[in-house]
Structures are given as structure tokens and as C-alpha cells.
Amino acid sequence: MYEEDFQIEKVNLSLWKRMWSLIMVHRKKLYKSFFVMSIVALIDVLFPVLNRWAIDTFIREQNYDTLGYFIVANVIMIIVQAYTVYLFIYNNGQIEMDLNTDLRQRSMVKLQNQSFSYYDTTNSGWIVTRVTSDIGRLSEVFAWWLVDVIWGLTLMVGVIIVMASINLKMLLWTIIIIPLIGIVSWYFQTRILKNWREVRKKNSQITAAFSEGIMGAKTTKIMGLEILHFKQFDKFTSSMHRKSIKASVLSSIYGPIVTFITSISIALLLADGGNQVLGGVMSAGTLMLFISYANIFFQPIRQIAATLSELQMAQASAERVLSLLDKDIQVVDTPEVIEKYGTILEPKPENYEPLIGKIEFNKVGFYYNPAEIILDDFNLVVEPGQTIALVGETGSGKSTLTNLISRFYEPTKGQILIDDIDYKERSLGWLHSNLGVVLQAPHLFSGTIAENIRFGKLEATEDEIIKVAKMVDAHEFIMQMDKGYESEVGEGGSRLSSGQKQLISFARALIADPSIIILDEATASIDTQTEHRILKAIEVLLKDRTAIVVAHRLSTIVNANRILVIDKGQIVEQGTHQQLLELEGTYFNLYNNQFTRQQENQLLRRL
Ligand SMILES: Nc1ncnc2c1ncn2[C@@H]1O[C@H](COP(=O)(O)OP(=O)(O)OP(=O)(O)O)[C@@H](O)[C@H]1O
Ligand SMILES: [Mg+2]
Structure with missing residues (x-):
């Protein structure tokens, strides 16, 4: 403007x-x-x-x-x-x-x-x-x-x-x-x-x-x-x-x-x-x-x-x-919620209940603008600890679903329940302190690598930082940088490759130990070695948490407990990889078009 x-x-x-x-x-x-x-x-x-x-x-x-x-x-x-x-x-x-x-x-x-x-x-x-x-x-x-x-x-x-x-x-x-x-x-x-x-x-x-x-x-x-x-x-x-x-x-x-x-x-x-x-x-x-x-x-x-x-x-x-x-804020907590849990800038974490990780969409409707309804009567239950992969064509509504779970946007109809309670009854601060979101193109702040990882948990010790970096297999490349963990990442992380940025953003999410993790997988292809590392890091990241993954990699999809095939804001098919292949429906076609080449490449690499 x-x-x-x-x-x-x-x-x-x-x-x-x-x-x-x-x-x-x-x-x-x-x-x-x-x-x-x-x-x-x-x-x-x-x-x-x-x-x-x-x-x-x-x-x-x-x-x-x-x-x-x-x-x-x-x-x-x-x-x-x-x-x-x-x-x-x-x-x-x-x-x-x-x-x-x-x-x-x-x-x-x-x-x-x-x-x-x-x-x-x-x-x-x-x-x-x-x-x-x-x-x-x-x-x-x-x-x-x-x-x-x-x-x-x-x-x-x-x-x-x-x-x-x-x-x-x-x-x-x-x-x-x-x-x-x-x-x-x-x-x-x-x-x-x-x-x-x-x-x-x-x-x-x-x-x-x-x-x-x-x-x-x-x-x-x-x-x-x-x-x-x-x-x-x-x-x-x-x-x-x-x-x-x-x-x-x-x-x-x-x-x-x-x-x-x-x-x-x-x-x-x-x-x-x-x-x-x-x-x-x-x-x-x-x-x-x-x-x-x-x-x-x-x-x-x-x-x-x-x-x-x-x-x-x-x-x-x-x-x-x-x-x-004077611009209105779209997503706000009610006065009663603020009373109990505090505001974003002045939270009362002592009142935060632990988050177990059950997510439920109950007749959820949603639109960005009323002329274009994105979700209508959407229902879904995710049990704690499950990994759910969302697949579907571009514009089908995958990111919208993750935005709703993160409460970046709220349902225009129906409810989203977390641990069986409407998430509007607890504060944004409560949800976000228990939620890890890794975006497709992660943003790093200017500063050192250690500082960037620490953004996930401000009181983290150096040992904790190194521990998570090792868990996502980033320790090695960090140590090879000029000042190790104290190396500057540059504005927006410009001194790191996109694969390295992703690993750091995984470490940052992991250190907070969130109960729910949302991962929008990057589509950008990276070199085989980094790709392999990232796959392993994702496995570590998702372990023992409720995870919603907008998946592009075959391996992530195959490892998911349940795959949801989304089309025009609806679940058109769901099940495991094997079940969905046997259906010979949308997933089957998607798989044949999109993923077989990935698989071939992987096979070739192994040879
Ligand atoms: N901020 C927004 N304002 C208005 N409409 C939006 C907004 N974000 C997404 N949409 C619309 O909502 C629909 C679903 O978009 P969404 O981003 O959820 O798709 P997606 O499945 O994540 O696609 P992709 O695979 O390309 O990321 C699309 O029709 C899109 O145009
Ligand atoms: Mg998207």
C-alpha cells in the first residue's frame, strides 16, 4: 500500500x-x-x-x-x-x-x-x-x-x-x-x-x-x-x-x-x-x-x-x-481466558495445564472471505502421539488445516478441541508454548546459531542446545563453521543453505519439547546427503508427539500412522499407505504420478 x-x-x-x-x-x-x-x-x-x-x-x-x-x-x-x-x-x-x-x-x-x-x-x-x-x-x-x-x-x-x-x-x-x-x-x-x-x-x-x-x-x-x-x-x-x-x-x-x-x-x-x-x-x-x-x-x-x-x-x-x-486483531483471547492465563506479552504460565496432544475437529467450517468457503463440516480426531500426513493437490486446504490447529485462524463454524476442550477456552500463549510449527521456508533471526536454537526455549542451557543439534544431526556441520555454535547466520539465515536452515529450525522446535508438532515439509530438492539427514531428523522430531505433517516426501508419508487425502477442503480418502494403494483411488493416482519418480531416485541412489 x-x-x-x-x-x-x-x-x-x-x-x-x-x-x-x-x-x-x-x-x-x-x-x-x-x-x-x-x-x-x-x-x-x-x-x-x-x-x-x-x-x-x-x-x-x-x-x-x-x-x-x-x-x-x-x-x-x-x-x-x-x-x-x-x-x-x-x-x-x-x-x-x-x-x-x-x-x-x-x-x-x-x-x-x-x-x-x-x-x-x-x-x-x-x-x-x-x-x-x-x-x-x-x-x-x-x-x-x-x-x-x-x-x-x-x-x-x-x-x-x-x-x-x-x-x-x-x-x-x-x-x-x-x-x-x-x-x-x-x-x-x-x-x-x-x-x-x-x-x-x-x-x-x-x-x-x-x-x-x-x-x-x-x-x-x-x-x-x-x-x-x-x-x-x-x-x-x-x-x-x-x-x-x-x-x-x-x-x-x-x-x-x-x-x-x-x-x-x-x-x-x-x-x-x-x-x-x-x-x-x-x-x-x-x-x-x-x-x-x-x-x-x-x-x-x-x-x-x-x-x-x-x-x-x-x-x-x-x-x-x-x-x-487501531487495526482490529482477528484472533484474541476472551477476557475470562486472559484473566486466567494472562496475555501474550504478560503470560501466567503457572496456570498452563499440560497439553497431552489430542486434536479434534468438530463440524468445522472455515473461510478466509465469505465468498469462498474453504472447509464445511470438517471432522477429524487425532489421538495423542499419532502422526498424520496430509496429502493433496495444491490449493486443497492442507495449510489451512494446519493454520486452524495452530489457531493462527479460528473456525468460522464448529469447534476445534484440544484434549477434549475447545481451544478458545485456553489462551493462545498456552497453545503456542506447547506447539511446534516448522514452516516450509523457515525463518532464522539474525544472530548466532545458538541464539536461534534458543528461541525455542529461552532458558535452555548450552548442553541442551548441543543435545538437540545432535539429535537432528546438525552438530557436525555447525562445528565445521568458523565459530561453531557462535557463528552468525546472517539476515534471515542467509549464510546457511536451505537444508541447514531446516535442520536448525528442527532443533529450535525440538528444544521446546512440544506436545504437538506441525510440519509443512519443504518441497525444494536438496543434495542427497542433506536429504538423508533431514529425513532422519524428521523422524526424531515427530517421535512421541502428535504430529500433523503436510507431506511431500514419500518416506514421511509411508511412516505416518494415517494419511489423509484432502481435496477441496474434504477428506476424500484416509488410511495407511498400503490401504490407500489398494483402494486404487485418488491416492493411488497421486502416488503413481508424483511419488514413483522419488522412489526411483532413491533406488538409484542406493545402487
Ligand atoms: N490468506 C488467505 N486468504 C484468502 N484465501 C486463502 C488464503 N490462504 C489460502 N487461501 C485459499 O484457500 C485455499 C486453500 O489453500 P491452502 O493454502 O490451504 O492450500 P494447500 O493445500 O496448502 O496448497 P499448497 O499445497 O499449494 O500449499 C486456496 O483456494 C487458497 O487460494
Ligand atoms: Mg500449503
């Missing part, structure tokens, strides 16, 4: 309300900043007043009696201003970091609690961008923009009050141009915003094109698609280039125009005020004061107008971050 999917043109109030509640967590510091910023603005207002005094007293009247006070007042104000600016930057830096940390932590907690299915449907690149750049941008804009606004408002109100108390007509010459500045700002800013929005849209298309281009680089080479990709990319970049230039040109015209309009107001002040000064009605100091005020009065408007595009981007970021934070 990229930026253009969230094109917001209008101000979204409910979004800001929700965002506001997240920001108000840090209200103490925020209020402090507001206070400090008002002082900064008030000092900005006071300096021209002080200068008016200097001009009128020291220059016009040539009276130096109060020079000492003037110097002291100036020094004090400079010190206070320096200190408040320091306070403001320090405090706001903190707010930015607090907000950043807080939002990241919330996201991480949410992501850890989020169910398996979320990751089936959400692109990981999307999530990473949300928790990095979007949260960064949000924190920055909120920490600094709000105080800018407070500073601007205080400054403008302060200036108006002082002006009004001195000379109403002169005040009029200053504010008379506000409507003009308003119209110009509106004209330019809407156009600048529109262009920036298109730039961002192009930018995300470029990012997408980049990542496609890099991820698909090998395919591009094979198919000779370089020119096509480049042309498309070129189209995006030149369009982005045009729009950026247009936005920059508009921005660069906007500033001088506002300055020009401001000088109209200064001209009016000079014309009228100059006459008053010559007529002796007004002092030169007062005229200077108004001119200084006219110069600073429109600064906040310009500054806030210039950051409107940032605010708009922040709204888009807020929308995406909130879509992550």
Missing part, C-alpha cells in the same frame, strides 16, 4: 481528535513549551517598545537619565530570551523523542499482538515505513508545529494590543492588508499543496518501481525487460521533476509577494506617520515602533502558510499510523 492510497484533500477531524489524545499523553511538556513560547513571543513584542523609548528619550530629548535602566532592561531581556529559546528547543526536542518512542512502542506492542493472518495480508515493507518514516514525521510536525502556532498567535495578539493602545489609525494601516495577504496566501498555498501532493504520489510510485526493479532484478535480466523498466521509471522521475520545480517556483514567488504587500503597509505607515511626526503629533520612536511591528506582524502567517504542506503530510502519516495502531 503506497502513499497515493491515502490521498487526503480535506481536514479529517476525527483523525485529529484521535491523534490529539495520543499527543496529550505528553501534555505536561507541551504546556511548558506553550508557556515558554509565549514568553519568547512577548519579548519579540517588547523589543520595539524598548527601542521606541531609546529613540524618544536618548535621541530626541537628549536625556540620558534612564540610560542605565535601558541597558539593564535590554540585557535582562536578551538573557531571558536566550534562556527561553534554549528551554524551548530542549523541551521540544524531548517532546519529539517522547512522542516518537511512545508511538513506536505502541506500534510494536500492537504488531506483536497482531494475529498471524495480519501478516498474511499486510506487506512488511508497508509496516516498516509506518513505524519509521511516518512516526518520525508525525512526531516532528507535532512537536514543532503546534508551538510555532502558539508563538505566532501570541506575537500577533501582543502586537495588536500594543498598537491599539498607542494609535488606532496606525494599527489600521498595518492590518488593512490582512485580507490581501489572505487571498494571496490562499491562492499560492493551494497550488503549492497540490503540486507537493503530486510530487509525493510520484515519489511513492518511484519507490515502488525501485523496489520492484531491485527485487525482480533477476527476472528482469532473464526476460530482457531492462528497457521497459527504465522507460517506466524515467516517466515517473521526469514527471516528479516537473511538479517539484513548479512547486518550488510557486514557493519562491509567494515569499517576495508577501514582502511586497507588507511594504505597501509600511509605505502607508510612513506616509501617514511621517506627516504626524512632522506635525509633532507623533514621536519618531512611535513611528519606528509601528514599522518594526509591520515587519514582524506577518512573519507568523508566512511561516505557518509555508508549513501547511508539512501539516498535510502529517495528516496522511497520522492516518496510516492510526490504521496500524
